[in-house]
Amino acid sequence: MKLELRKIYVKDIVFSDKTYTDSGVLYINKEEISKLILEDERLQEVAIDIAKPGDSTRIIPVKDVIEPRAKLKGDAFPGTDGKLDEVGRGVTYALKGCAVVTTGPIVGFQEGIIDMSGPLAKYTPFSKLNNLVLNIKKKESVSPHEHEEAIRLAGIKVAHYIARQCIEARFDEAEIFQWKDLSVKLKEYPDLPKVVYVYQCISQGLLHDTYFYGRDSKEMLPTLINPLEVFDGALVSGNCVSAGSKTTTYHHQNNAIIKECFKRHGKEINFIGVVLSPMTTVLDDKYRNSILTSRIVEMLGADGVIQSQEGFGNPTTDLMMICKRLENKGIKTVLISNEDAGVDGKSEPLPDGTKEADAIVSTGNSNATLRIPPMDKVLGDLDALEHITGGFEGSRQEDGSLIIEIHGILGSHNLQGYSYLGAVTI
């Protein structure tokens, strides 16, 4: 399995009468995009804006962020948009340095904030991107669940469409990834420790879902996947998990652990597998998923595992249950988690734990607060603030600034370790 990822670096987005890219500029035809979104009869209207790094712009409440990608042949985002076929091989175009951001009236309660400048900007990777912001409103009669689906699909459709218009353009860089079968990997690097990535995704239902090849992940069992599929949009975020710990579609497409494993493959580790493991609410499911996940890892013959989580609290139990089983099988495990150590940082940071979890990377204390000044432009709906995780009654200050917890910032403590934030004890 071989995937060539052709990257086009987008340094600016400009509205135009045609959607295409040239010399680092992405041109967008607003009417085309608008028409594409409103093909979905559940949606009433859309406002399209551009938010660039350094702008005095706040986007709230953000539902998802998607990197525009398309296949040279066939479709990306299988099961979500276009023709459903196997992905993870062939040629894929990725528009780097830009993203499609969906916002609009609140769907669930846990959507996030992106500021394009000011103190919040360094907490979210999305402030560094040129963002095409879709502010979408649904028709009145549409239920919350339909609302979530319609907006999820709209974001993916637009990102896919834009990238498809850029396939003929000159690309800046190509990266080639190979995923060989296990027998070859074992022969290639017999002396390196075999590492598997346990890829946990939120699958709790009630607006806490992830989609794999379009399939709702709460209905699936843990399964072995090809990491290159993830680069092609096989995993799509469809959830309203608290913004800081949400794995957006962008995070899936650019999974930091997969990238890091590829970087070290053949040097320090033999990267032999990825197990996608749903995190559910029912206790029996947690047992079942932890049994099956650790058993797949064991059958692959792994020496070590990196485990990533999504969400916090209830999913921490899934994280710990799998870790316990892996360690008891003699498989060395490293976990990634954020912490809720309280506003004053004095609380026990994790809601669940096991003594086997002796190697954890922290992506930060999400209860810590941050004061953010007003922005000139608000895209979306600032009134959603009190209803998102990290916002609260009293968030608004007299001088127009806001006090929020890190939780509310989109991607602030991503549990795949995409960012630099971490907590330490002083």
Next chain:
Amino acid sequence: MKRILFYTNQFFGQIGGEEHANIPPRIEEGVVGIANLFKDKVEGKIVATIICGDNYYSENMEGCRAFLSKEVERLRPDLVIAGPAFNAGRFGMACGDVCSYINKKYGIATITGMYIENPAVEIYRSDTYIVETGKSAAFMRKAVSKMVALANKILRGEEIGLPEEEGYIPKGIRVNIFHQKTGAERALDMLVKKLKGEEYKTEIPIPTYDKVQAAKPITDLKKAKIALLTSGGIVPFGNPDHLPAATAKFYKKYPVSNIEGFAKGDYESVHAGYDPVYANENPNRILPLDLFKELERNGEIGSLYEFYFVTTGNSTSVADATRMGMEIAKELKEAGVDGAIMTST
């Protein structure tokens, strides 16, 4: 020049030994006793030295604090240095309280020095810098040099590094920093070390939790008073008390004696951790008040407590949850409640 206020006891203040442990606080302008060891090294002026007997401080804490307040407000120091107390218990408590009180009330930086096993360490370490010292005054020279180094960093307005770099006892406070490497890079670094059997350091210590002993079972349910609790965020419609959608730091109680269940439209969910559609259709799905009213009518339980308790259990810190749990349990016990049902989401 930055101003420093110094605190010490009867012994290091050169008044005398144990027989002077009952002297009330006094203030001397300038540098007295042990403060002399700091005088020429700190990048600031020691404007005054407060001396107080160790017994007096522990027996008259409020009075001593009032004395401190008066002097701090008069002298306006930039830094307070107390001790070092080494392993002395009462002196340690006094130094800890002086530093903690002044820091909390005035936001002025404070430093003391203690041996790691001094009982005051556990009580005050999160409120002040406690430089780790040896057991006794035999380690004075080293203690002074470590305290001076930290003091000068504070006086220069420099950022204070990690405990192991600066020599202070960890305050036990988690703070956010931006690392040079991403979480994924750090995770792979850690795994490679773990696989090689090399030393690595977890970034989150393995959690330890208080074990709560379960109450004895109820012997006769028909006589028992039962209370209903939920962390599912069910509140009267409109959320009159603004219970937060997540990371709630308080709980509320609302009467249930005059209703037979949670009617749709009268109650709603404000919890941000789940989709509230089904909860709002029928809030009894989160907390089954309707069923408990039925049990009460049928005499299957003695009675239902007249209030239900609610918070949003969503990214709540363990410390906040523990405090709320203790407060609720106290009230239930005082109200003669025999058993409680707590629903989560």
